[in-house]
Amino acid sequence: MSELFKYDDEREAASAAKVRALEALLIEKGVLGSDSVDTVLGHFETVAGPFNGARIVARAWVDPAFKHLLIEDTPKAIATMDLPQGMDGAEGEHMAAVANGDGVHNLIICTLCSCYPWPVLGLPPYWYKDPVFRARGVREPRAVLREFGVPVAADTEVKVWDSSAQIRWFVVPERPAGSDGMSEEELAALVTPESMMGVALVPSPSSTSLVAG
Amino acid sequence: MFTRFEEYAASSMLGQPDSPPRLQGKFLFDKPWEREVFGVALSLSKAGYFEWEAFRQNLIESIAEWEDGYCAGQPRWDYYERFFLALKKTLVEAGLLSAAEIAAIDAAFVIANA
Numbered sequence: 001m002s003e004l005f006k007y008d009d010e011r012e013a014a015s016a017a018k019v020r021a022l023e024a025l026l027i028e029k030g031v032l033g034s035d036s037v038d039t040v041l042g043h044f045e046t047v048a049g050p051f052n053g054a055r056i057v058a059r060a061w062v063d064p065a066f067k068h069l070l071i072e073d074t075p076k077a078i079a080t081m082d083l084p085q086g087m088d089g090a091e092g093e094h095m096a097a098v099a100n101g102d103g104v105h106n107l108i109i110c111t112l113c114s115c116y117p118w119p120v121l122g123l124p125p126y127w128y129k130d131p132v133f134r135a136r137g138v139r140e141p142r143a144v145l146r147e148f149g150v151p152v153a154a155d156t157e158v159k160v161w162d163s164s165a166q167i168r169w170f171v172v173p174e175r176p177a178g179s180d181g182m183s184e185e186e187l188a189a190l191v192t193p194e195s196m197m198g199v200a201l202v203p204s205p206s207s208t209s210l211v212a213g
Numbered sequence: 214m215f216t217r218f219e220e221y222a223a224s225s226m227l228g229q230p231d232s233p234p235r236l237q238g239k240f241l242f243d244k245p246w247e248r249e250v251f252g253v254a255l256s257l258s259k260a261g262y263f264e265w266e267a268f269r270q271n272l273i274e275s276i277a278e279w280e281d282g283y284c285a286g287q288p289r290w291d292y293y294e295r296f297f298l299a300l301k302k303t304l305v306e307a308g309l310l311s312a313a314e315i316a317a318i319d320a321a322f323v324i325a326n327a
Contacts, residue, residue: 011288016246017322019297022310023253025318031262031309037252040259043219044240125238126220132228147228149236194238203237 052083053120053170054191058184060099061175070097070172078120095120098161099172100198105152106171107145107198109137110163117168121193128197138162148199171198178204218259225265231272234292247293254300263307271306272299 026032033039056078060067070077074097095117098106110116111134116124127133136144141158152158161169173195179187182205194200223240226232233251234241242248258265275295288294304310 008289011294012244012246014322015294015297016244018318019246019250019253021318021321022301022304022315023249025310025314026253026257026304029309031260032253032256036256036260037249040219040256041248041252043217044223126217127224127227129220130224130227133224136228144228147232147235148238149234149241150238192238197238200238 051120051122051193053117053193053196054188055083055184056081056097056120057172057191057196058188060172061179061187062184067099067172071099094167096167096169097172098159098169100174100201103156104159105145105150105156105198106159106161106169107137107141108161108163108169108171109134111135111138112162112164115163115165115168117163117170117196120170121196125193125197127199145199148194150200170196172196173198173200173202176202176204178206218265219255222255222258222265225269229269229273230276231269233296242293244293247296250293250297250300254296254303257304257307257309262309263303267306268299268303271302272296275299275302 023032023037027034056070059081060070066077066080069080074095077097078095100106110128114124114129114134116128118124133144138160141160142152145152145158163169173191175187176190179190182190186205190202190205192200192202195202234243240251242251254268257263258268272295275298276292279290279295301310301315305312305315
């Protein structure tokens, strides 16, 4: 191990110890509750339960005919699945899917307000409602993707779709490497709401990182 | 715009110089202490001990200080190191901890060969 790496390791250990000591002091003084850090972060770390969109994407990954129909006629494709009533946009909003693929990455925003395909994805994430995010999504989608930690190759075309009261777009992300042989149910567990808005890729099942939404 | 403090705090940093590292659309914490220090800043500001904007100004300043530094002997870039520095400054400004208390914490865990 080089001196540089050794230094970094020690710096890391020192930082961790200092943060622990600071936290302990703040708790001792009654400023910080002993569980308040977890409570506040829980807001970002709560994992979305099984959501309908994940099942739709997993079906598209294993069934090319379904995927074709999903892109051509999204409500019709969704209607073929055994999902609760209203998933096909029964309340007037028309759902439309776009697929990521070779050389194409799709990003969904709503410039006007925060129209979101909630029947398939649940409640929108906080950043989706942010006016700055909405404006930058149109003006500099690649910079937004970089900030969100999504590696998109320079020669990949980034398409931006603007949701509205009439059309709610969502993305069919690419099936990750290393997912061969997985069941539809297992595949669905890999899909995140972020990936269906285009601000994430679906990670390979073997990858692990400490992340919080 | 936002009804939750957590949402307001996180989105206020989007597209700004103090935007935290993210991976695949989510906050990226390389080490557990990074998550802790982020959580401490968020909870204390949520509890009203200091304005989130005041903390952010210190964070932007501490990031700028790193960027202005000389290359020789400069520690490698680490967002949460800058974050921790900014938090310590904010805690003193808010009167939650004294400069001496911060110094004592820092002195107790000096890097052995630094």
